Amino acid sequence: MDRLSLQEIQRAFVEPLEDFVREAGVRMAVLINRGGQVLAQSGFERLYDLVGVASLAAGINASSRALARQLGEDQFEHLHHAGEARQLFLGHFESAAGQLMLITVFDENSSIGLVRLFFEAFVQRIQRLPSMDTARRSVSPKDFESELETSLDRFFKDLVGG
Amino acid sequence: MRTAYDALLSGLMRMAGVRGALVVAVRDGLVVDGRVHVGVRSDAVAALAASLYRRACRATGAREGQSRFVELEADRGRILIAGREDLALMAVMERRANVGQVRLAVLRAADRLLTTWQE
Numbered sequence: 001m002d003r004l005s006l007q008e009i010q011r012a013f014v015e016p017l018e019d020f021v022r023e024a025g026v027r028m029a030v031l032i033n034r035g036g037q038v039l040a041q042s043g044f045e046r047l048y049d050l051v052g053v054a055s056l057a058a059g060i061n062a063s064s065r066a067l068a069r070q071l072g073e074d075q076f077e078h079l080h081h082a083g084e085a086r087q088l089f090l091g092h093f094e095s096a097a098g099q100l101m102l103i104t105v106f107d108e109n110s111s112i113g114l115v116r117l118f119f120e121a122f123v124q125r126i127q128r129l130p131s132m133d134t135a136r137r138s139v140s141p142k143d144f145e146s147e148l149e150t151s152l153d154r155f156f157k158d159l160v161g162g
Numbered sequence: 163m164r165t166a167y168d169a170l171l172s173g174l175m176r177m178a179g180v181r182g183a184l185v186v187a188v189r190d191g192l193v194v195d196g197r198v199h200v201g202v203r204s205d206a207v208a209a210l211a212a213s214l215y216r217r218a219c220r221a222t223g224a225r226e227g228q229s230r231f232v233e234l235e236a237d238r239g240r241i242l243i244a245g246r247e248d249l250a251l252m253a254v255m256e257r258r259a260n261v262g263q264v265r266l267a268v269l270r271a272a273d274r275l276l277t278t279w280q281e
Contacts, residue, residue, distance in 0.1 A: 113191025
């Protein structure tokens with residue numbers, strides 16, 4: 001079976017993520033893998049915001065995983081943090097590119113019900129993509145952070161044509 | 163699991179042509195309690211109809227505490243939504259259902275939503 005390069009994988013995720021953002025009415029979304037590589041993003045205008053959300057979400061993910069294990073679960077499927085104006089949803093799923101995490105931020109123009117509904121559709125669409133393998137599968141916090149920075153740099157170079 | 167809305171939902175489901183009755187948290191678009199026939203995706207109905215309901219309320223400037231009613235009509239049926247505050251009652255109907263009767267029942271049941279919750 002053909003394997004795709006990281007850049008091909010990133011390209012394959014762009015359209016499904018854009019559709020998810022439009023249909024669910026969310027403000028921003030980012031898709032990352034367990035190695036910290038950013039595979040797609042939508043709605044982030046500043047690198048600073050994307051780095052912040054992705055890093056904090058990775059932290060939330062790590063602590064919620066520890067909590068899940070305390071409760072006899074391997075991992076929580078979804079996490080939802082509701083604020084007064086903004087809400088955060090974090091969902092995991094398995095794909096041909098390994099385990100992926102979608103982090104999305106939404107406000108009163110969407111709802112957790114809508115996000116969950118279109119997240120399901122997004123996952124199904126990603127799972128129909130051909131076989132993939134990401135460049136690295138590192139999961140240590142240090143590797144995660146460095147891979148996150150590298151992929152973010154690449155993303156924003158593409159965005160501003162650098 | 164039985165909730166306080168049991169009688170309210172069962173009453174709606176007994177009406178001819180009603181394929182689903184749901185109590186929905188409007189802000190979240192999630193089902194609080196519901197009864198649906200096979201083939202009706204309650205999570206999808208709740209999320210999408212709550213989204214339209216919220217927008218309709220915003221567009222018409224419905225005030226807090228005021229009861230509100232929205233009707234969505236499609237080729238194969240209708241969805242009636244009535245609510246107050248952050249709770250709404252939704253009825254999924256086939257075309258053959260008697261709209262007048264179901265509308266009246268939904269409005270009356272919606273009036274009881276908040277009091278049922280507080281009981």
